[in-house]
Amino acid sequence: MTLIKSISGIRGTIGGPTGDTLNPLDIVKFVTAYATFIKRQGRKTDGSEPSGKIIVGRDARISGEMVKNVVCGTLMGYGYDVVNIGLATTPTTELAVRMSGADGGIIITASHNPRQWNALKLLNSEGEFLDKEAGNEVLRIAEAEAFEYADVDHLGRYIEDNTFDERHVESVLALRLVDREAIRKAQFRVCVDAINSVGGIILPRLLEALGVSYEILNGEANGDFAHNPEPLEKNLQGIMGRMREGSFDLGIVVDPDVDRLAFICEDGTMFGEEYTLVSVADYVLSNTQHLTPNTQLTTVSNLSSTRALRDVTEKYGGQYAAAAVGEVNVTTRMKQVGAVIGGEGNGGVIYPESHYGRDALVGIALFLSSLAQKGMKASQLRKTFPAYFIAKNRIDLTPSTDVDAILERVKQMFANEQVNDIDGVKIDFPDKWVHLRKSNTEPIIRVYSEAHTMDEADALGKQIMDIVYKMQG
Numbered sequence: 001m002t003l004i005k006s007i008s009g010i011r012g013t014i015g016g017p018t019g020d021t022l023n024p025l026d027i028v029k030f031v032t033a034y035a036t037f038i039k040r041q042g043r044k045t046d047g048s049e050p051s052g053k054i055i056v057g058r059d060a061r062i063s064g065e066m067v068k069n070v071v072c073g074t075l076m077g078y079g080y081d082v083v084n085i086g087l088a089t090t091p092t093t094e095l096a097v098r099m100s101g102a103d104g105g106i107i108i109t110a111s112h113n114p115r116q117w118n119a120l121k122l123l124n125s126e127g128e129f130l131d132k133e134a135g136n137e138v139l140r141i142a143e144a145e146a147f148e149y150a151d152v153d154h155l156g157r158y159i160e161d162n163t164f165d166e167r168h169v170e171s172v173l174a175l176r177l178v179d180r181e182a183i184r185k186a187q188f189r190v191c192v193d194a195i196n197s198v199g200g201i202i203l204p205r206l207l208e209a210l211g212v213s214y215e216i217l218n219g220e221a222n223g224d225f226a227h228n229p230e231p232l233e234k235n236l237q238g239i240m241g242r243m244r245e246g247s248f249d250l251g252i253v254v255d256p257d258v259d260r261l262a263f264i265c266e267d268g269t270m271f272g273e274e275y276t277l278v279s280v281a282d283y284v285l286s287n288t289q290h291l292t293p294n295t296q297l298t299t300v301s302n303l304s305s306t307r308a309l310r311d312v313t314e315k316y317g318g319q320y321a322a323a324a325v326g327e328v329n330v331t332t333r334m335k336q337v338g339a340v341i342g343g344e345g346n347g348g349v350i351y352p353e354s355h356y357g358r359d360a361l362v363g364i365a366l367f368l369s370s371l372a373q374k375g376m377k378a379s380q381l382r383k384t385f386p387a388y389f390i391a392k393n394r395i396d397l398t399p400s401t402d403v404d405a406i407l408e409r410v411k412q413m414f415a416n417e418q419v420n421d422i423d424g425v426k427i428d429f430p431d432k433w434v435h436l437r438k439s440n441t442e443p444i445i446r447v448y449s450e451a452h453t454m455d456e457a458d459a460l461g462k463q464i465m466d467i468v469y470k471m472q473g
Contacts, residue, residue: 011119033142044125057093058108079150089258091359097127182372184211197256244268259358283370305345324423
């Protein structure tokens with residue numbers, strides 16, 4: 001296992017069975033490269049003068065304290081004032097950058113990866129992930145290692161500010177489409193799986209402010225995850241069982257940094273992670289149309305997300321646009337088309353009226369508003385959306401395989417269909433689709449396919465896989 005470097009930062013393991021790939025030396029190098037990049041930018045993205053401060057927030061991973069100390073010390077050594085906001089969600093840290101007028105931010109989180117992983121996610125002065133060009137420049141600076149640190153008279157200061165959880169919750173409550181009164185009157189009772197991270201700290205604040213009663217599972221923010229932290233059905237048997245035992249209206253599941261969101265229906269069945277964005281978008285589209293009739297209703301998701309979002313968007317006379325996989329690609333596309341909402345099928349809701357970042361708190365508040373206004377149970381709401389199923393497969397290749405050539409041949413074979421090649425090759429058929437993407441870290445092609453039944457979806461994926469295997473001889 002090697003250190004994984006990408007435009008959004010670096011990711012690796014702290015000891016564990018795969019070895020130690022994210023060590024203090026690497027942390028120092030990449031944080032210095034990031035600080036160098038931010039300083040060279042001069043003015044911030046909004047044209048204002050630099051503030052000389054960087055926000056640092058982290059999830060509750062066991063290694064987080066160690067990584068935080070190295071990150072903060074390095075930034076101070078470079079000359080930046082560090083505002084440590086402590087245990088905080090990814091969207092809280094993003095908002096803190098904007099709210100404080102900082103020059104950037106570093107989020108210490110490996111998102112849904114297991115406990116031995118950690119990562120540095122890098123933000124610009126808008127509290128948004130660096131784009132591809134900026135991310136590549138940080139990697140280039142890190143590779144060159146031509147670093148210059150501050151002298152003793154110009155070292156940065158260390159500041160702690162624990163107010164941003166409250167400010168994040170207040171910003172969610174202030175959103176026009178968060179119907180606090182309807183939620184309060186509904187007297188919801190919810191069960192939350194906070195996976196032993198920062199969700200256990202901030203979600204009670206949000207739910208109490210909304211007048212929702214709750215029970216928290218895995219609420220201690222100690223980073224010792226009670227189960228695999230990715231919010232998929234196979235990992236959520238605990239809360240699903242609790243939902244079947246108790247009289248809850250909804251189950252809420254987040255990942256360790258609280259940018260992904262999954263719901264569980266009142267009967268203990270999965271609402272479907274792909275349908276988190278679909279349901280919230282349906283609510284936003286219907287109310288945006290009502291509140292501001294002349295607004296162009298546009299939505300965005302990545303190419304591997306369910307077609308249900310397109311269907312729901314078109315139901316309201318809106319337009320759907322696709323983006324390459326990756327949050328920064330989705331937000332870039334959202335800005336280009338003026339989307340009223342967007343996100344990713346992994347439970348990531350991006351609502352520009354709040355900020356351009358996946359935010360589970362925003363998703364929870366909007367979803368509860370929808371449930372309250374409609375007077376429906378979660379299972380009833382789920383049945384109002386188009387039914388699709390996504391199958392996920394992979395093609396293992398030899399290291400010498402020319403993946404780009406294979407994807408080009410697949411594209412040519414299906415030239416008579418609707419093909420999108422902004423991120424691998426996606427082939428849209430009238431009632432289904434298949435998306436092939438090459439991995440940046442290993443010799444595989446990921447194959448996602450969607451249809452109205454899981455059998456159909458899997459069969460389509462296998463059909464394309466057979467074609468690729470034949471190409472290899």
